[in-house]
Amino acid sequence: MTMGHIDDLVDAYVLGALDLNEVAEVEAHLTMCDQCRALVETAQRVNTLLLYAPPPVLPPSGLRLRVISRVRQEAEQARASEISRPPAATSEDPPRQNLIHWLRSLTRPRPADPVLNGLARLLADPGCTIWEMTGTESLPDAHARFIATRQGSEGVLMANGLAPLSADRAYQVWLLQDGTPIPNVVFQPNADGSMRLLVRAPKQLANFGVIAISAEPTSGSLAPTGAIMLMGALSSV
Amino acid sequence: MVERLASGDVEVIGTLYDRYGRLIYTLALRIVHEPGIAEEITQEVFVRLWRAATSFQRERGTVHSWLLRITHNLALNEVRRQQSRPISADTFDWVTDGEQLPDEQLENDPQRMVMLRERSAMIQSALRQLPEPQRQVIELAFYGGLSQAEIAAALGFPIGTVKSRIRLGMIRLRDALGTVGIDGRWAEML
Numbered sequence: 001m002t003m004g005h006i007d008d009l010v011d012a013y014v015l016g017a018l019d020l021n022e023v024a025e026v027e028a029h030l031t032m033c034d035q036c037r038a039l040v041e042t043a044q045r046v047n048t049l050l051l052y053a054p055p056p057v058l059p060p061s062g063l064r065l066r067v068i069s070r071v072r073q074e075a076e077q078a079r080a081s082e083i084s085r086p087p088a089a090t091s092e093d094p095p096r097q098n099l100i101h102w103l104r105s106l107t108r109p110r111p112a113d114p115v116l117n118g119l120a121r122l123l124a125d126p127g128c129t130i131w132e133m134t135g136t137e138s139l140p141d142a143h144a145r146f147i148a149t150r151q152g153s154e155g156v157l158m159a160n161g162l163a164p165l166s167a168d169r170a171y172q173v174w175l176l177q178d179g180t181p182i183p184n185v186v187f188q189p190n191a192d193g194s195m196r197l198l199v200r201a202p203k204q205l206a207n208f209g210v211i212a213i214s215a216e217p218t219s220g221s222l223a224p225t226g227a228i229m230l231m232g233a234l235s236s237v
Numbered sequence: 238m239v240e241r242l243a244s245g246d247v248e249v250i251g252t253l254y255d256r257y258g259r260l261i262y263t264l265a266l267r268i269v270h271e272p273g274i275a276e277e278i279t280q281e282v283f284v285r286l287w288r289a290a291t292s293f294q295r296e297r298g299t300v301h302s303w304l305l306r307i308t309h310n311l312a313l314n315e316v317r318r319q320q321s322r323p324i325s326a327d328t329f330d331w332v333t334d335g336e337q338l339p340d341e342q343l344e345n346d347p348q349r350m351v352m353l354r355e356r357s358a359m360i361q362s363a364l365r366q367l368p369e370p371q372r373q374v375i376e377l378a379f380y381g382g383l384s385q386a387e388i389a390a391a392l393g394f395p396i397g398t399v400k401s402r403i404r405l406g407m408i409r410l411r412d413a414l415g416t417v418g419i420d421g422r423w424a425e426m427l
């Protein structure tokens with residue numbers, strides 16, 4: 001690094017060639033350095049081109065039908081289990097209300113589920129807020145929602161697109177207070193990459209500015225040692 | 238089309254496959270080198286597109302770059318999961334490896350496919366301008382999912398050598414892409 005920047009790590013970072021400690025170092029630096037973020041964005045554009053570099057190959061002729069069949073099957077299963085996606089937003093039906101309506105419908109069939117019970121309590125609170133968490137470069141297809149009230153200390157995290165980890169690793173939730181990560185629950189995702197769980201904060205959530213998820217040893221860590229996979233701001237809405 | 242998918246129109250998936258299926262399968266096959274696994278990954282990518290359609294944010298990138306990022310991640314996860322097949326730099330010879338797309342197969346959107354193939358050739362041309370040792374480490378990292386330390390171990394070089402080759406290689410690649418008339422914003426405009 002030169003002058004405290006990470007310019008000599010940027011290319012390896014966007015190629016995914018750094019080890020976990022270096023990734024953590026880079027991502028911590030990027031949270032506070034516009035100059036290095038710009039370098040990463042430039043490098044990322046070149047990196048993106050590598051996705052298009054392989055010469056086009058003709059897929060097997062039956063693949064199209066198998067893809068259509070698989071997606072139809074998924075859609076039917078989702079409908080059957082009532083865990084379908086939230087209905088599309090319309091101008092008369094704001095997305096947040098729509099989502100809350102969908103989440104409420106989820107709480108009906110399984111009253112014994114502690115996560116759904118927690119969700120039901122939160123949704124009954126007029127201060128209920130849904131914060132979006134997006135995947136970082138380490139896990140760009142991951143997405144999560146954190147449902148809580150800023151005045152409370154408990155929330156429900158619903159994530160999907162979580163990649164499987166090696167046997168000795170697990171995901172860990174962090175709540176950041178003034179930039180300091182406070183360790184929280186450790187979990188393994190379901191086989192389909194989804195997870196929903198209760199997150200209990202040591203104090204009111206209004207004290208925290210960011211919620212994040214990293215990959216850590218299965219026993220959890222006191223401070224993040226792995227790449228940040230998802231992150232979202234707990235800003236007041 | 239993603240909007241139609243988000244509204245629950247699953248049937249549009251066929252049209253989306255016609256548009257992006259070949260791109261996805263190509264990248265998956267390049268990384269996993271097994272047609273059956275590449276097929277599985279292609280199916281999974283479309284399932285994920287269906288699941289995520291309502292939350293897809295166009296301002297975060299194009300549909301195809303989003304799909305290819307997922308493909309890249311899934312394929313590398315699969316390679317890491319298997320960990321039984323040694324990754325050799327020889328497996329990344331694009332000039333001779335893989336079934337090339339014949340012209341008569343450019344159905345559906347021939348103009349678009351010709352453009353894709355041209356752009357692919359231009360990016361390959363830029364890669365070929367790199368000294369072989371630099372191209373090798375970049376490809377092992379990006380398509381093999383190897384860290385710098387793993388590349389150093391696989392090739393028997395000091396890690397410092399791998400680091401400098403990646404840095405110099407990426408600098409040269411940026412220059413070479415400029416030379417062949419393509420910059421990093423191209424993918425966003427496709």
